[in-house]
Amino acid sequence: MEASASAQLESLVEIPAVYKDPWYMITVLSLYLYxxxxxxxxxxxxxxxxxxxxIILAHNVIQVVSCIYVIREVLYLTHNEILYFWKCTDNGSTPERVQRYYSLAFFIFWLKMSELLETVIFVLRKKQNQVSKLHVxxxxxxxxxxxxxxxxxxNGTAAYFCAFLNSIVHVIMYSYYFVAAVADKPLIEALTPVKKSITVTQMGQFVLILTQVPAQLVLCGMQPLVLLYFTTVIIGMFYGFYDFYTSAYQVSQRGKSQTPPSDSKK
Known part of the structure; x- marks a missing residue:
């Protein structure tokens, strides 16, 4: 009965074509890739x-503020219980909550669209080396x-677990980017460990997200194709960030340890 009531409430929300028709998204992503x-x-x-x-500073500020908004809305929609990721939930028990569920989903859609600007900025600044396969x-x-x-x-509001964790990481990440963009060289060098920690945090969120998948599958059920695609994407992201971590930090660290110490007597 509860599931039926929730479905009736969701039917009252009209999803605009720009979100419903995948060709809008496919067109934008194709133009972006090209x-x-x-x-x-x-x-x-x-x-x-x-x-x-x-533009970079404004983008970073907008991302931080937007992610804080996402965190607040997820906490509201889940009654501050988003960390209980194994619980089965619906999209809301009242028209107001269902509407806020979709409003937040629409907001996240445009937030992720806005993040495409980062790659465009890399290209316009001739930082093509940063346009990696992982990044794209x-x-x-x-x-x-x-x-x-x-x-x-x-899976109801439990699906916001991924967005909740990602928003926390992005608040930290874009705050770091903002500081790095305005800081002098000594401060940037002092913040180098923070950059490494952000990468570790990103990998940690993927581990937590992958932990949620079997819990939701067993307890609540998931569509097979959605499960396969979602899991593949998250595993792909984790592998990409792990590969970046090992190549950017562990290799460089080994290089430093193998560098012969300088002779102070010379």
Whole structure:
């Protein structure tokens, strides 16, 4: 009866075509992929890198504020019980809560769309080395997960566990990016351990998300295709960040340890 009542409430919410029709999303992501891998680099090839510091600072602030909003809304929708990720939930027991569920899902969709700007900024600043396969995969896949949250979620507000953890990580990450963009060189060097910790935190969130999957599958049930796609994406992200961590930090650390000490008598 509760599931039926929840379904009736959800039917009262009209999902606009821009969220429901996947071709809107596919078109944007296709244009994004084309620009950051081909059109953008070709356009910038004979041009000087653009100075976009003010845009970068504004983007970081918007991301931090937006993620704080997501955290607050998730806590409200789950009655502050989002960390009990194994619980089966619905999208709301009142029209107001169901509407807030979808409003937050719509907001997250556009938030993930806005994150595509990061790659565009890399291209316009001629930082093409930062447009890695992991970076592009991460941004494209998060948009698709937001689409699934709107259209095929059958696990209620428990599905916001992923967005909740990711928003916490992003508050830390974009705050660091903001400080790094305005700080002087000595402070940036002092904050280097923070950058490493952010990568570890990102991997930690994926472990927690993957822990939720079997709990929700056994206790609440999940659509097989959604389960397969979601799990594949999260595992892919974890592997990508782990590979980055080992290549960026562990390899460099081994290089330092193998460097012969300088002779202070020379």
């Amino acid at each position: 620009f950051v891998t081909k059109a953008g680099p070709q356009f910038m090839e004979s041009r000087k890198p653009l100075k976009l510091k003010q 995969f991460h941004h494209i896949s998060t948009v698709t997960l937001a689409y699934l949250l709107i259209n095929v979620n059958q």
